[in-house]
Amino acid sequence: MQACSYIEIAKETPRKRGVLIPKDELLKHLNGIPLYRSMYLYDESAVDFADANNNSLRNFYGTRAIDNILIDIDREQNTDDFTLRKCQAIVYQLNTELDLPQHAFRIYFSGSGYHIVIPNSVFNFQPHEDLPFTVKQTMMKLFPEIDSMVYMRTGLYRVAHTINRKTGLYKVPLTFSECMFGKWQDIHDLAKTSRIEFPYEQLIGDGELEDHVITEVNMTRKMGKVMEPKKIATCVQTMYDIGPQQGSRHTTLLRMVSHYRRNGIPSRAAKAAILEWNDGNLNEQEVIMQVEYGYNKGYKYGCNDELMKKHCSPKCIHYKRKDYNVDVMTAADMQKDLSDRLTTDFTGRSxxxxxxxxxxxxxxxxxxxxxxxxxxxxxxxxxxxxxxxxxxxxxxxxxxxxxxxxxxxxxxxxxxxxxxxxxxxxxxxxxxxxxxxxxxxxxxxxxxxxxxxxxxxxxxxxxxxxxxxxxxxxxxxxxxxxxxxxxxxxxxxxxxxxxxxxxxxxxxxxxxxxxxxxxxxxxxxxxxxxxxxxxxxxxxxxxxxxxxxxxxxxxxxxxxxxxxxxxxxxxxxxxxxxxxxxxxxxxxxxxxxx
CATH class of the missing domain: 3.40.50.300 (P-loop containing nucleotide triphosphate hydrolases)
Structure with missing residues (x-):
């Protein structure tokens, strides 16, 4: 296997990416402008791929490795105080609950939020084509509240000692005490310069979190945000999302099969989807036979079917608007709607x-x-x-x-x-x-x-x-x-x-x-x-x-x-x-x- 010794960099903005350099040459590119590097390491095959594809790794599915695992704590719309407290909570979890010593991770102020860097020697992730999925699943299980976008195949993050032009502050390293006991105002003052003189010590890991690595990657894994067609047959999508329920597994299965058949989905594809939904609840051979039975019989279930009606939603394009009672809402109904609205992630829709x-x-x-x-x-x-x-x-x-x-x-x-x-x-x-x-x-x-x-x-x-x-x-x-x-x-x-x-x-x-x-x-x-x-x-x-x-x-x-x-x-x-x-x-x- 070729050594993964290259990283992708982007200068000024993440859009100006596509330059692969040996990792040991990164410091040569620190020249006062914003600089980003890839989360993952690449071998010569990635360099050849980028050369042949307009300097893009978007569709490169070859082997990737990783040297450091970054936890990205984005400020988003939160206050600076809240963002710091969120970082402190994760540092506490690492150090106290997961028993990771201070010499096995480093904290940075990113210019707006915070980055925590952990050397791969703590996890011992192995080079692989599916490494981004393994890293993402592992980190999201450990820290469900963090931003997962940095773990995507082409994820980039800001290099230390470079400026964040939106805030005018630099990404700078912090000591454990500065992070855990300092105030955000003091950290922002430190970030007014590049802090290039920081006394770095080598990060050392010894497999402390190796047992937390998720090695099995789900066949229907999700890497980023997906715009699901949620307005079409929402009842069927709800059935799929909640999974097999004791007492209604067979009837639910037949309704989903009916939906797939009516929408032209081949039975082979339906079997794959239903087996993933089944998650080992029913015997796999029985599931396959039920799918074939549903396709052969051609059953059709409509909006008035008891099970479909149970999961009916006004947002569905098939919803019967003649039921005007939907417009009469109690305070409890409106409270639920308000809660749904205020907690919905509108990324990609606003x-x-x-x-x-x-x-x-x-x-x-x-x-x-x-x-x-x-x-x-x-x-x-x-x-x-x-x-x-x-x-x-x-x-x-x-x-x-x-x-x-x-x-x-x-x-x-x-x-x-x-x-x-x-x-x-x-x-x-x-x-x-x-x-x-x-x-x-x-x-x-x-x-x-x-x-x-x-x-x-x-x-x-x-x-x-x-x-x-x-x-x-x-x-x-x-x-x-x-x-x-x-x-x-x-x-x-x-x-x-x-x-x-x-x-x-x-x-x-x-x-x-x-x-x-x-x-x-x-x-x-x-x-x-x-x-x-x-x-x-x-x-x-x-x-x-x-x-x-x-x-x-x-x-x-x-x-x-x-x-x-x-x-x-x-x-x-x-x-x-x-x-x-x-x-x-x-x-x-x-x-x-x-």
Whole structure:
């Protein structure tokens, strides 16, 4: 087996990755800029793979090794005091409950949160293709509350003594006493410089936690966040999640088999899924026979089946809306809904618009929100919607992959090829002329930045929009423009049409639990007077009543200067931000006039 002596590094930002160097050359790259290194070590085969794949290890499934295991304690939205206490609790667990001596781990302030580094000699993880899964399962069993993303196959973390530009503080090592008995203010003071003079001592491990290593990797292992189709047959998904229950295992199995058969899943795939669900409860041969029996008989179980009804959920696309009692909720019902909402992880399903504008105000899009963008002709409404779809950070002038969510873009005014060219322009920060000339070689470079968007250009009805959402399961839908959505012949007049569309989209956002952004023109009077307020949209009254958030975009076609105005923000704040249009269709935050 080849020695794993290479690490991947990224300079300035994790996006600028793809450089593999011998691990012993890492110190040569400490030159005052942010620096990141890979969690895992690689051999020569990974170097060859990266050379042949545009310096990317995304699809490298070969052997990985590990030298240090990092525990990432992210600050997230917590206070600095809480984050330190969380770190102290894990250090206490390591040192006192797991009997790991102080010379077998090191604590760092990461520039915002904390890192705890443990040498592999404590665990003795062996090089393997499945090492990332083994490490993740082991660490998450020991510390369920930590951030697991660093353990993914391509995980990176900040190198010590380099700066975190978001906070202006360095990642610095801490002594045991500084962490356990110091205050966060003192630690932040230490991190104002790189602390390169820290008196390091070699970390020494002797297999102290080797017994905690999970060697068996589940065949359906999960490495990152997965956007599950939770709105389709939620009853069946609930049955699968809770596993076999004594007294109903066979009946539950047949209902899941029926669901798989009706949705075109081959019996072999159904057997694999049911065996994983079974988890050794029923005899495997019996499970296989039951699956084949269900496929041969072709049983179908509907919403009125007693077992299906037991696990029914209003969020399911098959839920019978004729049961209006669902709208009558007791205080206990609402308390449960509130608890569910406040404890739900909206990662990959929400969009922090204020953060992307560089504001500390409260303005995020959540599932269930209808967001309206309106403005006069030439104010760059479509450009703003496109920037949001691509996760463009107007303040830092970069595409934020973490902000991107699966999006269905209904471009009812612009052709698909035109929208794609704009996507390439925004992603690569290039003008039209450059993209038109270099589109072939440009697309592979930015493919990962644009592939989360599906575009439809045929004007649909509200019913067709809902069917497409059910099919594609996006987290966000952009309708550009709502004036072009088809309405029934019985809905006449501009106001009634806008009302029909806006309220239909609002109900769709709530019932399907997704974000919907609708783009609209302003009324002629407002356009002529060059004034923008909450009531400027076409069909005034219909739009602002149906929308949770209303965003006005003011500016003229002959000027690059625009202003984003948050005119309505249910459960949030109102504010304005100036932006500047660029030839790459990026709306960069601007300070003109300030």
């Amino acid at each position: 969009y922090n618009f204020a953060k992307m504008l560089g504001s500390d105000r409260d303005c995020s899009f959540y599932p269930g929100d209808l967001v309206t963008i309106f403005g006069p002709t030439g104010s760059s409404k479509t450009t703003l919607a496109h920037n949001i779809a691509l996760g463009y950070n107007h303040n830092t002038d970069e595409i934020d992959l973490d902000a991107q969510i699966p999006t269905l873009y209904l471009s009812l005014e612009l052709a698909g090829w035109y929208m794609h060219r704009r996507s390439l322009q925004i992603a690569a920060d290039k003008p039209k002329e450059y993209v038109s000339e270099h589109y072939r070689e440009l697309y592979p470079k930015v493919k990962d930045l644009v592939s989360h968007i599906n575009v439809q250009t045929v004007a649909p009805t509200l019913e067709q929009i809902q069917m497409k959402i059910t099919e594609l399961q996006p987290s966000m839908v952009i309708v550009d423009y709502i004036d072009l959505v088809a309405t029934p012949a019985s809905v006449r007049g501009e106001y009634e049409q806008i009302k029909h569309i806006s309220h239909g989209l609002s109900n769709m956002a709530v019932n399907l639990d997704i974000i919907i952004i609708q783009v609209s023109q302003v009324s002629r009077d407002y356009s002529r007077n060059e004034v923008l307020d909450l009531y400027a949209g076409k069909g005034s009254g219909a739009i602002e009543n149906a929308s949770r958030k209303v965003i006005g975009l003011n500016g003229q076609a002959d000027s690059h200067q625009k202003e984003v105005q948050i005119l309505k923000n249910t459960d949030g704040e109102l504010f304005n931000t100036k932006v500047e249009w660029s030839p790459s269709f990026r709306l960069r935050r601007s300070t003109y006039g300030e």
